[in-house]
Amino acid sequence: MILRRVIEHVKHQNWTAVSLDFLIVVMGVFIGIQVANWNENRGDRELEREYLNRLHEEIEFSITTNKATVNAESTRLAQLKEVGEYLKNESAANLDAKHCLALYQSHIFIRDVIAVPAIDELKSIGRVVLISDDVLRSAIIRFDQFNVEATALLENIRGDRLVLSRKHPNLIKMDPTDIYGERADCQYLEMRQSQKFINDFTDNFGRFRAYSDLILSPQQEMLESLHSEIDRVLELKHEVTIK
Numbered sequence: 001m002i003l004r005r006v007i008e009h010v011k012h013q014n015w016t017a018v019s020l021d022f023l024i025v026v027m028g029v030f031i032g033i034q035v036a037n038w039n040e041n042r043g044d045r046e047l048e049r050e051y052l053n054r055l056h057e058e059i060e061f062s063i064t065t066n067k068a069t070v071n072a073e074s075t076r077l078a079q080l081k082e083v084g085e086y087l088k089n090e091s092a093a094n095l096d097a098k099h100c101l102a103l104y105q106s107h108i109f110i111r112d113v114i115a116v117p118a119i120d121e122l123k124s125i126g127r128v129v130l131i132s133d134d135v136l137r138s139a140i141i142r143f144d145q146f147n148v149e150a151t152a153l154l155e156n157i158r159g160d161r162l163v164l165s166r167k168h169p170n171l172i173k174m175d176p177t178d179i180y181g182e183r184a185d186c187q188y189l190e191m192r193q194s195q196k197f198i199n200d201f202t203d204n205f206g207r208f209r210a211y212s213d214l215i216l217s218p219q220q221e222m223l224e225s226l227h228s229e230i231d232r233v234l235e236l237k238h239e240v241t242i243k
């Protein structure tokens, strides 16, 4: 219809009307684009909010479950440290069944690097830019980068770990009715006299320290700092801080 009107105006050389028609068309296109942009923007903001809510839920859950592992594994690390001190003759023999269990389990790295599905999904659809807050976006990218590096490190640590009870059956004697190794019997005095055992123990101890200090603890710190960034953006306040 507008085309017929323009032809009419051109025929009558009514240039003012032609200019007005042109302006109407340009304005129409402009407004159309603006409305489309505005809709897209609004859709993005809604999607962002949805992702952040999911992310918040997943991070809170991970912090709570990971905290128990961090505590248990730092206790185990401390027990292995005490065994090391005993083997080096630096402490009296005050080792008990808990130390023996820590020794028997020193090849077990129980928890995988924590996966956060909402971040994986954002990455897979290439929409990390959806997060409009620069600081939060950087924190998410840092967290993800840490996860990639920690996964590679954990793979290395687990690689050729040693099962001490298998390599040293005379020094760690298992009870065949005890599937958790809680009643393993450790010959501490003989361990101290065996350089082969000391070498194998030191290898596992080093791996365990790396697992605890380079993966579990920093992961917990990253989860907590990501959590506070999300709280800030979502303007959430917790009565009790999740730690």
Ligand SMILES: [Zn+2]
Pocket: 056, 060, 227, 231, 236, 238
């Ligand atoms: Zn929160």
